[in-house]
Amino acid sequence: MINIALNISLIIFTLGVCFQIYRFKKYKNFLHVETSTQGSQKNFQIKAFLLNTLFQTKLFKAGKLRWIFHFSLFTGFLYLIFVHALHDVTSLLFEYYEPTVDPFQFLRNFSGVMVFMGCIAFLYRRVIHYRIKHDKRIKTKGLFSILLILLVIGSGFLLEASKIISEPVFIEMVEEYSDIDEETGLEDLKIYWKEYYNIIFSQQIDITDKSLENGQFLNEEYCLSCHSSIRSAFVSNTFAKMLNPIGSILNSHRLDSKLSIIHYILCLLLLACFPFSRLFHVLLIPFITGQKNITKETSNTSKGIIPSTALFACTNCGYCSRVCSVYPNYQITGNKDVLPHSKIESVKAMIKDVSSENWERLYQGNSECTMCHNCTDICPSGIDLQCLWVALDTKLVQMRHCENIRSVKDIPLNEWAKNENTIESLLSKDEMTSNLADKAEAFEKCVQCTICTNVCPVVEYNSNQNDMTPQQVMNLLRLGKKHLATGTRMVWSCLTCYSCQEHCPQQIRVTDIILELRNSGEKSAGIINKTQTNTEVHI
Amino acid sequence: MKLAYFPGCKIPFYLKDYGISFEAIMRKLDIELIKLPFNCCGYPARSKNFEVSVLSSIRNYALARKYDLDIITPCKCCFGQFKHATYWYDHNKDLKKKIDSLLNREGLFWDGSTQIDHMLSFFYNKFGINEIAKRIQKKLPGKKIAVQYGCHALRPFSITGFDNPYAPKMFEALLDVTGVIPVEWSKSTECCGSPAFDSNPKLSFKILQNKIKTASEAGADYICTACTHCQMQYETEQFKKQSNHHHPTPLLFTQILGAALGINKNKLSEKGDLTPILFE
Numbered sequence: 001m002i003n004i005a006l007n008i009s010l011i012i013f014t015l016g017v018c019f020q021i022y023r024f025k026k027y028k029n030f031l032h033v034e035t036s037t038q039g040s041q042k043n044f045q046i047k048a049f050l051l052n053t054l055f056q057t058k059l060f061k062a063g064k065l066r067w068i069f070h071f072s073l074f075t076g077f078l079y080l081i082f083v084h085a086l087h088d089v090t091s092l093l094f095e096y097y098e099p100t101v102d103p104f105q106f107l108r109n110f111s112g113v114m115v116f117m118g119c120i121a122f123l124y125r126r127v128i129h130y131r132i133k134h135d136k137r138i139k140t141k142g143l144f145s146i147l148l149i150l151l152v153i154g155s156g157f158l159l160e161a162s163k164i165i166s167e168p169v170f171i172e173m174v175e176e177y178s179d180i181d182e183e184t185g186l187e188d189l190k191i192y193w194k195e196y197y198n199i200i201f202s203q204q205i206d207i208t209d210k211s212l213e214n215g216q217f218l219n220e221e222y223c224l225s226c227h228s229s230i231r232s233a234f235v236s237n238t239f240a241k242m243l244n245p246i247g248s249i250l251n252s253h254r255l256d257s258k259l260s261i262i263h264y265i266l267c268l269l270l271l272a273c274f275p276f277s278r279l280f281h282v283l284l285i286p287f288i289t290g291q292k293n294i295t296k297e298t299s300n301t302s303k304g305i306i307p308s309t310a311l312f313a314c315t316n317c318g319y320c321s322r323v324c325s326v327y328p329n330y331q332i333t334g335n336k337d338v339l340p341h342s343k344i345e346s347v348k349a350m351i352k353d354v355s356s357e358n359w360e361r362l363y364q365g366n367s368e369c370t371m372c373h374n375c376t377d378i379c380p381s382g383i384d385l386q387c388l389w390v391a392l393d394t395k396l397v398q399m400r401h402c403e404n405i406r407s408v409k410d411i412p413l414n415e416w417a418k419n420e421n422t423i424e425s426l427l428s429k430d431e432m433t434s435n436l437a438d439k440a441e442a443f444e445k446c447v448q449c450t451i452c453t454n455v456c457p458v459v460e461y462n463s464n465q466n467d468m469t470p471q472q473v474m475n476l477l478r479l480g481k482k483h484l485a486t487g488t489r490m491v492w493s494c495l496t497c498y499s500c501q502e503h504c505p506q507q508i509r510v511t512d513i514i515l516e517l518r519n520s521g522e523k524s525a526g527i528i529n530k531t532q533t534n535t536e537v538h539i
Numbered sequence: 540m541k542l543a544y545f546p547g548c549k550i551p552f553y554l555k556d557y558g559i560s561f562e563a564i565m566r567k568l569d570i571e572l573i574k575l576p577f578n579c580c581g582y583p584a585r586s587k588n589f590e591v592s593v594l595s596s597i598r599n600y601a602l603a604r605k606y607d608l609d610i611i612t613p614c615k616c617c618f619g620q621f622k623h624a625t626y627w628y629d630h631n632k633d634l635k636k637k638i639d640s641l642l643n644r645e646g647l648f649w650d651g652s653t654q655i656d657h658m659l660s661f662f663y664n665k666f667g668i669n670e671i672a673k674r675i676q677k678k679l680p681g682k683k684i685a686v687q688y689g690c691h692a693l694r695p696f697s698i699t700g701f702d703n704p705y706a707p708k709m710f711e712a713l714l715d716v717t718g719v720i721p722v723e724w725s726k727s728t729e730c731c732g733s734p735a736f737d738s739n740p741k742l743s744f745k746i747l748q749n750k751i752k753t754a755s756e757a758g759a760d761y762i763c764t765a766c767t768h769c770q771m772q773y774e775t776e777q778f779k780k781q782s783n784h785h786h787p788t789p790l791l792f793t794q795i796l797g798a799a800l801g802i803n804k805n806k807l808s809e810k811g812d813l814t815p816i817l818f819e
Contacts, residue, residue, distance in 0.1 A: 371552060
């Protein structure tokens with residue numbers, strides 16, 4: 001029965017891993033934007049791979065406290081798997097392996113505590129981390145795995161406790177490993193074990209010094225080689241003491257055998273869920289860390305090469321958003337997709353279902369990224385996030401989603417001018433600007449002397465592509481044609497070199513005005529895009 | 540002396556050499572650089588969202604204020620943006636109120652006491668050219684250098700207060716002490732074309748070509764920059780294809796000064812592959 005269950009879980013596990021690999025292959029080309037770049041990512045970094053897999057060095061750099069808890073969970077879990085769960089195989093390595101002998105008995109309890117602490121720290125962080133808490137998509141991620149691990153650990157401790165107090169187990173063991181019976185001092189041994197190993201017997205036994213002495217002798221003769229002091233099982237022993245009042249009832253119901261089935265099933269469940277839950281990061285992160293990150297030198301050749309596995313190696317730790325350079329953009333616009341931890345979730349959603357995401361939010365957010373490399377540097381999973389953002393940007397443009405600024409440039413000036421009334425009715429007045437383009441005193445002093453035009457490098461180098469000159473833009477403002485001025489090429493090809501403003505004999509803030517026009521043009525373009533997509537039939 | 544080091548967003552990935560050489564010369568000059576968890580200066584957001592750009596700078600100011608440090612940056616665009624943000628923070632009361640409340644939420648505040656300096660203005664006005672001259676260990680060979688001033692620090696003078704916007708002299712004066720010879724270059728204060736690099740590559744390249752041509756005509760062997768974006772512009776692939784033996788190549792100010800201060804060339808760039816001229 002148990003063997004069948006084990007085989008089923010192993011099959012699910014293998015199929016799950018195959019399914020994941022298939023999925024990564026399927027998504028592989030989603031963010032590959034350039035084709036002729038095979039082979040540039042073949043380098044595998046063995047040192048980084050080993051260090052990050054065994055010691056989680058990247059996490060150590062990112063956050064010491066979190067590393068302590070993660071590492072304790074990691075080592076505890078590793079010990080439990082190799083020495084405890086797989087003891088049929090690994091016990092061959094240790095000459096005197098018995099689950100109830102020190103150091104194994106102690107280490108099992110100790111690892112259990114380490115794993116438990118790691119899980120509790122994870123849950124605690126979930127509760128206090130406001131960015132994770134307030135994001136619906138990642139709020140519950142990883143909880144299942146952690147709770148399952150907690151259940152496995154908890155059931156393990158309870159199982160050990162129930163075995164400690166169990167009378168039936170004691171009787172079985174005595175029958176199997178000794179020839180003691182009622183006549184040769186079984187009562188004495190019972191007394192000794194009741195006293196020192198916390199077994200709970202159903203019938204009352206009186207303790208006398210003599211029987212204790214005899215019990216100790218028998219214990220040393222038959223049991224001691226396989227049973228260290230019960231005190232080293234410090235957690236289970238405490239549980240056993242707590243179960244004392246109801247011990248005999250539990251023993252009569254054979255709690256230990258029931259718990260051992262539960263514990264076993266939970267472990268199999270953990271195994272079966274491995275490929276489908278957060279636990280899978282155990283395989284993904286080492287794989288990703290081994291990949292070489294894009295450098296400045298390779299960025300031209302390997303632009304946009306990002307393994308789809310990278311997306312799924314994200315553990316939503318949120319360190320990236322803590323160091324994100326454009327955090328103030330989020331503070332003002334409230335667009336979560338500025339922040340890497342949220343962007344990566346949006347990309348994942350987009351890969352699964354292209355129509356599901358709020359595109360505008362994603363491309364606005366991604367276009368505000370300054371490519372400062374902070375998120376890539378800190379990512380404990382070693383994901384090349386910066387490369388991902390570059391690939392994403394290219395992908396979004398390919399899919400014809402682009403920033404408002406880009407679309408302003410695509411609209412011819414006469415088309416743009418037609419929207420004047422719509423814009424003026426919809427564009428709300430914004431006080432949080434430099435307040436120049438709407439105020440006559442900012443530009444009315446312009447005498448059309450053409451000095452700004454004469455010093456403008458855009459006019460000098462780009463005269464055939466440019467429609468207006470700075471002085472003409474100022475004149476449009478004087479004529480009250482702010483909307484028209486916003487759409488001119490001059491505004492959008494301005495280099496913001498401030499030559500015009502510095503040279504203006506009337507002290508007009510020409511460049512600042514142009515920048516303000518860009519700001520409002522950005523908003524107008526957003527409105528135009530929206531009204532157009534509303535009226536057009538979406539193909 | 541302690542200063543908060545503001546590298547800007549491009550140095551950590553696109554221009555590591557600038558950061559490495561800047562930190563090396565600062566160590567040599569006994570100036571301690573403190574790295575704070577700064578955000579973007581706000582320059583990239585200036586064309587899109589005025590509020591964001593001002594908040595970004597002020598938030599950095601407030602962060603430096605928390606540690607009672609002044610800020611130094613090797614990037615002229617960052618420097619200009621900080622100055623602009625200061626101006627508009629003082630001139631738009633509504634915006635000021637909003638930013639103050641946002642900072643307050645994070646336990647930050649700014650009272651206007653933090654100063655921002657560009658590396659050049661810091662050396663020229665605060666550290667002193669004489670102090671630098673004292674520490675020069677070897678005069679560099681007299682190569683001719685054209686200097687790229689960088690628009691966003693230079694203009695508008697009323698806001699940045701960097702140097703005379705029509706006839707600046709700070710950069711040349713600082714180069715003089717190292718032994719190289721700055722040349723007269725008519726396009727010294729003109730834009731390098733970097734702001735149009737993404738949005739209008741043709742224009743950007745045209746400007747760049749013209750700059751190289753005129754610098755070459757002015758007799759320059761190298762173009763020296765002290766701004767992340769200018770340097771990146773001169774280092775673009777297209778430029779490298781254009782430049783052959785006859786064209787001046789870009790050099791960072793920090794690398795020239797570093798060589799004159801006797802810093803090993805391995806400590807002035809990531810790969811240690813600096814032009815040997817400086818280390819002869």
